[in-house]
Amino acid sequence: DRYFGKRWIARLSANFIAHLFACNKFSSRSRHPDTYLPVYIAFAIHHTNTGEEAVYAALVLLQRLKGRYPKDTRSSGHKLFIAAFMVASKFLYDESYKNSTWRKIAQKLYSLPEINQMERELCFHLEWDIALDTPTISNFRALVSRDFHPGASRPYPTYPTETAYKRRRPNRRENIQLTSHRRAQCSSRVEFSSHTDSACRKLVPITQT
Numbered sequence: 455d456r457y458f459g460k461r462w463i464a465r466l467s468a469n470f471i472a473h474l475f476a477c478n479k480f481s482s483r484s485r486h487p488d489t490y491l492p493v494y495i496a497f498a499i500h501h502t503n504t505g506e507e508a509v510y511a512a513l514v515l516l517q518r519l520k521g522r523y524p525k526d527t528r529s530s531g532h533k534l535f536i537a538a539f540m541v542a543s544k545f546l547y548d549e550s551y552k553n554s555t556w557r558k559i560a561q562k563l564y565s566l567p568e569i570n571q572m573e574r575e576l577c578f579h580l581e582w583d584i585a586l587d588t589p590t591i592s593n594f595r596a597l598v599s600r601d602f603h604p605g606a607s608r609p610y611p612t613y614p615t616e617t618a619y620k621r622r623r624p625n626r627r628e629n630i631q632l633t634s635h636r637r638a639q640c641s642s643r644v645e646f647s648s649h650t651d652s653a654c655r656k657l658v659p660i661t662q663t
Contacts, residue, residue, distance in 0.1 A: 456493050458500035463509055465604040467535065468492040470513055473602070473610040474520050477529030483563050491531050498536065498559050502551070504543055510595040511542035511586045514618045517594070518580055521615030536560045537572040545586055590620040 457464055468491040472479055479491035488497065499509060515538040520526075536556070544550045551559070557569050564572070577584060594617060601611050 456488070457496040460496040460499045461492070462604060463506055464492045464496035464499065466598060466602045467495050467509060467513060468531065469602040469604070469606070469610065470598050471516060471531045471534055473612075474516060475529035475531065475534060476527040477531040477534070479531065481532050481563060482530070488561065489532070489563065491535075494532055494561065495535055497561060498539060501559050502539075502543065504547070506595075507588075507591055508539060508543045508546055510598070511546060511591050512538035513598060514586060514591060514594050515542055515576070515580065515584060517613060517618035518583055518615065519576070521618065522579060522581075532560070532563060533572055536564075536569075537576040540569075540573055541576055541584055542586060545584055587620055590618070593620070594618060 455461075468479055471477065472491065481489040481491075481494070483489075487493065495509075499506075502508070512535065516534055519534075519538075536559070540553075540556050553569050553573065554566055557564065557566050560569065597613065597617060600606075
């Protein structure tokens with residue numbers, strides 16, 4: 455089974471990502487059947503051995519990212535999923551894999567420096583808005599399970615950004631005040647260098663291929 459028993463959630467996730475960022479389900483780096491986005495996602499889920507909560511949490515983060523970059527469709531669904539899945543897993547679980555292992559989970563489509571960069575970019579472009587809680591994940595899971603499952607009819611809906619939050623999204627002033635606090639809370643779980651912020655300002659958005 456190429457999907458490792460994860461066909462339903464993998465196809466749902468791929469449908470959501472492809473719709474949200476208008477991205478191709480094939481990687482620009484490889485046309486191997488295992489890199490077809492739903493199969494790629496299933497491989498990652500299976501080899502991390504995490505619960506489905508982390509998958510839906512990753513989709514929440516991508517919904518937040520789209521809210522910050524609503525017109526950005528220069529997308530790599532593979533990069534987006536792996537980066538969000540990695541950050542969500544590190545936030546949710548006390549023990550998580552090192553980035554060298556995440557490279558293997560990503561089927562070595564990307565080098566270790568690229569994996570590190572993808573993680574930095576996602577957190578930077580989200581302004582460290584990566585906190586996740588069970589009600590938010592559960593509510594979002596119900597939405598995408600209804601609208602993006604493999605048999606769902608098209609056109610797919612586009613959600614407002616607020617669906618990725620338990621409460622309303624913070625306004626800009628509140629967000630500026632929260633950013634440094636978020637980083638202090640979360641940075642211990644993310645593999646960053648001491649020059650992360652200055653380096654990230656020079657990085658292209660994670661949605662670029």
